[in-house]
Amino acid sequence: MGDDVFINFRCQIQDAIIGDHTQIASNTKIKSAIIGNNCWIGSDSCIYGKVHVGNNVVIGAHTVVSQYIPDNSVVYGRDKLEIKERNFENNGFPDFKLALEKNLKLKNLGSYLREDESGNYISADFIGQPSKIGYGNILIGNSVTNGFIKFGKNVKIGNGNILEGAGQIEIGNNSWIGNNVHIVSNSHDYHYSKLPMTFAPVIIGSSVVIKDSAIILAGVTIPDNTIVDKSQFVRKF
Numbered sequence: 001m002g003d004d005v006f007i008n009f010r011c012q013i014q015d016a017i018i019g020d021h022t023q024i025a026s027n028t029k030i031k032s033a034i035i036g037n038n039c040w041i042g043s044d045s046c047i048y049g050k051v052h053v054g055n056n057v058v059i060g061a062h063t064v065v066s067q068y069i070p071d072n073s074v075v076y077g078r079d080k081l082e083i084k085e086r087n088f089e090n091n092g093f094p095d096f097k098l099a100l101e102k103n104l105k106l107k108n109l110g111s112y113l114r115e116d117e118s119g120n121y122i123s124a125d126f127i128g129q130p131s132k133i134g135y136g137n138i139l140i141g142n143s144v145t146n147g148f149i150k151f152g153k154n155v156k157i158g159n160g161n162i163l164e165g166a167g168q169i170e171i172g173n174n175s176w177i178g179n180n181v182h183i184v185s186n187s188h189d190y191h192y193s194k195l196p197m198t199f200a201p202v203i204i205g206s207s208v209v210i211k212d213s214a215i216i217l218a219g220v221t222i223p224d225n226t227i228v229d230k231s232q233f234v235r236k237f
Contacts, residue, residue: 134159141165167199172206
């Protein structure tokens, strides 16, 4: 493991080498790979096999990588991998520790996430309350980044979900979130080597059903009465 590496929630890393200043988003799986320096690996990605990911690489959310990735690349896709050259302004190394202190006013994560009696880790400013919430959920996002999670009436949340509300999440009346759903309202600007954080709200309408293991990225609006199927990946185009 290199210096100043950040690994977010529920990642699985096995027999891997991770370079300096690399940031790994939630729910990522890495096995038997070499990851270079100054990389950003998006949420819910999978990197496996004896592959080498070069320096300054950005891997998009929900991407599967099983081949060599050259330096200074942007990579995304699952069934068909797209690899493009990354053009960026070199303004220094990514420094997630500094980003935490600047954006979240944190000195250590131990004071940030606290476990409740149901095994939920919550550090979010709520507007309203879910009518029902299961166990093993992670809910974050507070006013330091203008973030929050807003609940309408009769909102139900299952088990094992991650709701990252730094860029705001709004959930309408009578909506239901299943199990192991991942909703993210923040990202990074890969046009700069420091990978500064960016924020965009996720708006979920009323009477929406989000089934198990769905992934919803920053900036998405889901209309009323929509069903998001199991394992569906939803992003803004």
